[in-house]
Amino acid sequence: MQNLEGKVAIVTGGGSGIGRATSLLFAQQGARVVVADISLENAQATVAQIAEFCGEAIAVKVDVRSDADCQRMVEQTLERFGQLDIAFNNAGIGGYPHLTADYGVENWQRVIDINLTGVFNCMVHELKAMEAGGKGGAIVNTASIMGLKGTISGSAYCASKHGVIGLTKASALEAGRHGIRINAVCPGYIETPMTTTGDDLVADKLIQAELRRAAIRRMAKPQEVAELVAWLSSDKASFVSGSAYTVDGGVTAG
Numbered sequence: 001m002q003n004l005e006g007k008v009a010i011v012t013g014g015g016s017g018i019g020r021a022t023s024l025l026f027a028q029q030g031a032r033v034v035v036a037d038i039s040l041e042n043a044q045a046t047v048a049q050i051a052e053f054c055g056e057a058i059a060v061k062v063d064v065r066s067d068a069d070c071q072r073m074v075e076q077t078l079e080r081f082g083q084l085d086i087a088f089n090n091a092g093i094g095g096y097p098h099l100t101a102d103y104g105v106e107n108w109q110r111v112i113d114i115n116l117t118g119v120f121n122c123m124v125h126e127l128k129a130m131e132a133g134g135k136g137g138a139i140v141n142t143a144s145i146m147g148l149k150g151t152i153s154g155s156a157y158c159a160s161k162h163g164v165i166g167l168t169k170a171s172a173l174e175a176g177r178h179g180i181r182i183n184a185v186c187p188g189y190i191e192t193p194m195t196t197t198g199d200d201l202v203a204d205k206l207i208q209a210e211l212r213r214a215a216i217r218r219m220a221k222p223q224e225v226a227e228l229v230a231w232l233s234s235d236k237a238s239f240v241s242g243s244a245y246t247v248d249g250g251v252t253a254g
């Protein structure tokens with residue numbers, strides 16, 4: 001039997017990068033997947049890839065900044081599949097490379113709204129659905145190694161990802177009595193559009209400098225994050241909750 005046979009999973013940010021790789025792996029492991037993204041077109045492209053190996057998935061447009069959108073995303077999941085077992089709250093943006101004093105409150109607010117409040121908005125409705133379902137569940141939130149440490153010109157991103165870890169721990173304590181496990185993943189440097197598009201040479205140089213100090217001196221493929229998420233989402237992780245797992249090639253080990 002596959003790890004996620006019979007499960008229904010939501011993946012936010014499922015139209016690209018880590019979210020797409022995880023949607024594909026969830027489906028390969030037998031889950032029916034709701035691929036949610038602010039870009040419906042990209043979510044549909046992920047669904048098409050899943051259909052290629054006869055997996056079952058639907059695409060849903062969601063802006064995680066909107067509580068109403070997140071509510072609708074969960075309602076559509078229940079309408080289509082009748083249950084919700086797994087949620088991977090992963091949608092996020094990279095933020096803006098500015099020193100704190102120059103950051104600007106609008107830039108700050110945008111990063112916090114998507115990366116932190118977005119995870120909160122999703123969890124509110126996912127938890128209600130899982131509690132009502134009465135069969136427990138597993139939630140994984142995407143933080144970052146920047147949820148564990150700081151980086152220059154990354155104040156909002158770091159704050160948002162530290163916040164995701166705090167939110168994960170606090171809500172895990174509450175949800176345990178409903179059989180719901182909640183964990184966070186902290187990826188290091190992953191090859192996705194977030195890190196490979198754009199022409200920010202400073203960011204590129206910072207990444208290369210960080211990788212020279214890592215245990216595994218390369219960036220990761222999104223699939224290497226997806227493997228951890230799939231395990232945390234499966235019943236094999238039955239005693240794992242309230243934790244933040246690095247998947248960073250040892251970049252934070254030194």
Ligand SMILES: NC(=O)c1ccc[n+]([C@@H]2O[C@H](COP(=O)([O-])OP(=O)(O)OC[C@H]3O[C@@H](n4cnc5c(N)ncnc54)[C@H](O)[C@@H]3O)[C@@H](O)[C@H]2O)c1
Binds near residue numbers: 017036
């Ligand atoms: N790539 C890395 O090196 C890295 C490292 C650590 C953490 N992360 C985190 O991983 C997550 C996924 O990032 P990725 O690298 O796959 O990037 P990505 O840009 O490939 O994917 C992000 C996805 O989120 C979606 N999205 C953005 N804003 C949204 C919104 N308001 N509502 C719904 N969807 C929205 C985008 O459309 C996109 O499909 C993010 O939370 C990011 O912070 C990435």
